Amino acid sequence: MPSDGLTRGSVPYAFSSRMMGVQSSVIRDLLRLAQRPGMISLAGGLPSPLTFDVEGLQHAADDVLVNSSSRALQYGLTDGQPALKHELARLTSSRGAAVDEHSIVVTTGSQQGIDLIARLLIDPGDVIVVERPAYLAALQTFALAQASLHTIESDASGARVEDLDALLGAIGASGKRVKLVYVVANFANPSGATLSRERRLRLLRTVVERKVFVIEDDPYGELRSFGTFVPPLIALAAEVPGAAQWCGYLSTLSKILAPGLRLGWVVLPPVMLDQAVICKQGMDLHSSTFTQEIAAKYLASGRLQARLPSIRTAYRERNEALADALDRHLGDRIAYNRPEGGMFLWARLNDAVDASEVLRHAIEEGMVFVPGSAFYADCPDASTLRLSFATALPAELDVAVQRLARALDRSVVPPRTTPG
């Protein structure tokens, strides 16, 4: 067998160079463990099944099958079913960004939207700037695109965009092309942080000046528990001359309706739309017409807007329950910022404890979380961890944190006594 560095063990194929260095998602691996009886998972960002409007979706599905089956079961338009695009434009506009349905491409989850943007803009070696830490599956997608990743630190107010200009300048001076900045501005995955309005405006000014496209990924914006709404970048672009053509917006029905529908959407400047549609044709022809028609009917029924307040309440209660349990059971052994919404709390174990080591014991104690190292494009911080409060009930979150505390007890190496 030829040994060209691309063959793996006994596999007789040469995998593409794109596969080099792309790690399996530790979260997908942990999901298997989370299925074990009695295990409480704070690992995945799985929406609470209690938020699924089964009855509403059933009505919508029945209606679609009875009244528009020939459209819903047929091949469809690559940019999306018109009825759904209309509803998604309304939904996006309700978030402060008055968009036209013609600027929307429906995607197979927002994950495909991330891939689409990468395929549109990135040649191997091009630079993408991401937050530190960043969403793991975006890092995987960017690795598949063979991008070179650079990072800006994130703090309680989101990415430190004041560092971006100098970073872009330095990368430019080194001869590399910076093509994309990727940010999750609301209740980020994994950091839980929300980018302040000032930073959003500054980010827009920087990308206009440096001529770099920025994509905001916003799966969680509707799930605000505390604090005040901050408009998306595409809305704030109206305040920054030239910004409208340098930013796009991605969102999804996964976290507010159901991830099983696999429906997301991307809002792009007019000059990118034709290319985006050509690209998507080559990826999957179009997203499921069936789920698009169901989602369109569902959104038109007004049930989502009616249910959002109770969905927000459910996540706020869990958000509070997790933070309270951490204070109660771990106290000053852990540091974290309370997220203003979303599904994730990002924490750091004090005393340089390694979160992967804690995870080994946590699994035995009956809980799982994701060690933070998975979310770093560079120089992982081994003491960080991501705790999701989305899936478990408040009482279960408390039990999970008690188990985490026991796992931490077992992980901490007692100080060595020096002989003599």
Ligand SMILES: Cc1ncc(COP(=O)(O)O)c(C=O)c1O
């Ligand atoms: C930041 C972020 N972007 C994108 C996604 C992908 O969502 P989906 O493909 O289900 O729309 C997720 C899912 O957890 C996410 O956290």
